[in-house]
Every structure is written in C-alpha cells, then in structure tokens.
Amino acid sequence: MITQDIFSDENAYVKRSNQVSATTGAWLNEKISEILTHRGLEHPFLNQYAKLGLPESKSRLLYLETLHYFKHLPFYVCAISTLTRDENILRAICFNARDELGENRSHADLYLDFLFKKGISPDVVSAYQCLPSTKALNDGICALYSTPPLQKALGALFADETMSAAMVAKYNAGLIKEGLNEADRRFWTLHMEVEVGHSNAIFNIIQPHLQTPEELNDFSEGIDQYMHLMEMFWNGVDTFINKIRN
Numbered sequence: 001m002i003t004q005d006i007f008s009d010e011n012a013y014v015k016r017s018n019q020v021s022a023t024t025g026a027w028l029n030e031k032i033s034e035i036l037t038h039r040g041l042e043h044p045f046l047n048q049y050a051k052l053g054l055p056e057s058k059s060r061l062l063y064l065e066t067l068h069y070f071k072h073l074p075f076y077v078c079a080i081s082t083l084t085r086d087e088n089i090l091r092a093i094c095f096n097a098r099d100e101l102g103e104n105r106s107h108a109d110l111y112l113d114f115l116f117k118k119g120i121s122p123d124v125v126s127a128y129q130c131l132p133s134t135k136a137l138n139d140g141i142c143a144l145y146s147t148p149p150l151q152k153a154l155g156a157l158f159a160d161e162t163m164s165a166a167m168v169a170k171y172n173a174g175l176i177k178e179g180l181n182e183a184d185r186r187f188w189t190l191h192m193e194v195e196v197g198h199s200n201a202i203f204n205i206i207q208p209h210l211q212t213p214e215e216l217n218d219f220s221e222g223i224d225q226y227m228h229l230m231e232m233f234w235n236g237v238d239t240f241i242n243k244i245r246n
C-alpha cells in the first residue's frame with residue numbers, strides 16, 4: 001500500500017531534496033494526503049477491483065479504457081515546459097517523460113504487450129472506442145498541462161504522479177486476484193516504484209513557484225481539477241462495466 005511515508009523514504013527512486021523548506025514540504029505533504037484520500041483514487045470501483053479483481057471479460061474492458069487514459073501522457077507532460085523558462089522544471093519534466101518513453105520502447109508499448117498477454121488481440125486494441133468520460137480525462141489532462149498558469153499545470157502533474165503511485169498498486173492487487181504471475185504484472189510493479197520518484201521529482205523543484213497565496217491557490221486548483229477528472233473516469237468505468245453481465 002502506498003502511504004504518505006513512502007514519499008520521504010531514503011530509498012525512493014528519486015529522493016526528496018533537503019533544499020525544500022520545512023514549510024513548503026509540510027504544505028506539499030498535506031496536498032499528498034488530500035490526493036491519497038480523494039474519491040478519484042479511493043473510488044469504490046477501484047477499491048473493489050483491488051480486493052476482488054474482475055471476471056476476464058470485464059477486466060479486459062477495464063484495461064482497454066486504461067490504455068486510452070494514459071497513452072499520450074508523455075506528450076502532454078512535455079507541453080508544461082512551454083509554460084516556463086525554469087530549467088529545473090524542464091529537467092524534472094524531461095526526466096519523468098523520458099522514463100515513460102524508455103530507451104527504445106515506451107511504457108505504452110510495454111502496456112500493449114500486457115494487453116496481448118491478457119488475450120486482447122491487436123485488432124481489438126486498435127478498434128476499441130473508449131468511453132466519453134475516458135476521452136474527457138485524456139483531453140482534460142492535455143488542457144491542464146498546456147495552459148497557463150504554470151502552477152496549475154504543475155499541481156495537476158503532481159496529482160498525476162502521486163495518485164498514480166497508489167492507483168497502480170490497486171491495479172496490481174486486482175491482477176493478483178485474477179491470477180496473474182509476477183512476470184506478467186511487471187508493468188504495474190515497476191510503476192509502483194517509479195511514480196513515487198516522479199512525484200518527488202516535482203516536489204524537489206516546485207518551491208520557487210509556490211511563493212504567493214495566488215501561486216499556492218493555482219497549484220491546489222490543478223490538483224483538484226486533475227482529481228475531479230479521475231473521479232469522472234472511474235464513475236464512467238464503474239457504470240459501464242457494472243452494466244455488463246459476467
């Protein structure tokens with residue numbers, strides 16, 4: 001389980017910098033608590049999935065929807081760099097996006113391998129039309145990451161990485177229930193570690209941009225909007241999948 005403490009662990013994939021002041025650190029920790037308890041992550045559908053998994057036909061739909069949620073995210077993350085001339089931000093964004101892209105094969109490619117192993121054919125993957133709520137999530141993230149103010153975009157990215165660390169742990173738990181072995185869950189276990197580091201990469205560079213009440217407010221607004229989009233995504237998946245009989 002991903003808890004608040006994991007982010008300040010000495011062995012985190014990206015360690016927290018001790019250059020961040022106690023005040024900013026405490027404020028960001030509070031934001032992490034809000035993210036980890038938001039219904040966009042603590043969603044009944046996702047929690048139920050972590051506890052019980054799903055029958056195979058429903059599980060396939062969940063993972064097809066998930067592909068449409070995240071497949072273009074590295075492009076959107078890079079768009080944040082156009083909102084600033086702060087090289088530290090550019091460095092953190094490039095680092096996170098580069099991880100998602102991999103040396104030769106992106107995480108989206110690895111995810112396709114995971115779908116094929118789950119028995120979903122390439123034809124089904126390419127013909128699949130996602131739910132409007134999933135498209136709204138994807139489009140909403142694109143808009144959040146490419147529109148000023150910078151603080152709002154970075155708040156959304158901070159929510160994205162922080163939330164994702166805990167969300168992938170729930171997917172992984174559901175897949176264990178569905179009987180997948182460790183090798184077939186590698187995509188998910190890898191992300192459980194990496195996303196904590198990605199959240200810390202943002203934690204480490206954000207302080208100079210969180211100096212005024214307006215800046216703090218914009219950052220919080222980005223978090224809230226991102227988590228709202230996630231909540232709508234899960235509501236959509238919940239209604240859709242529970243409508244179908246086993």
Ligand SMILES: [Fe+2]
Binds near residue numbers: 100164195198
């Ligand atoms: Fe990430």
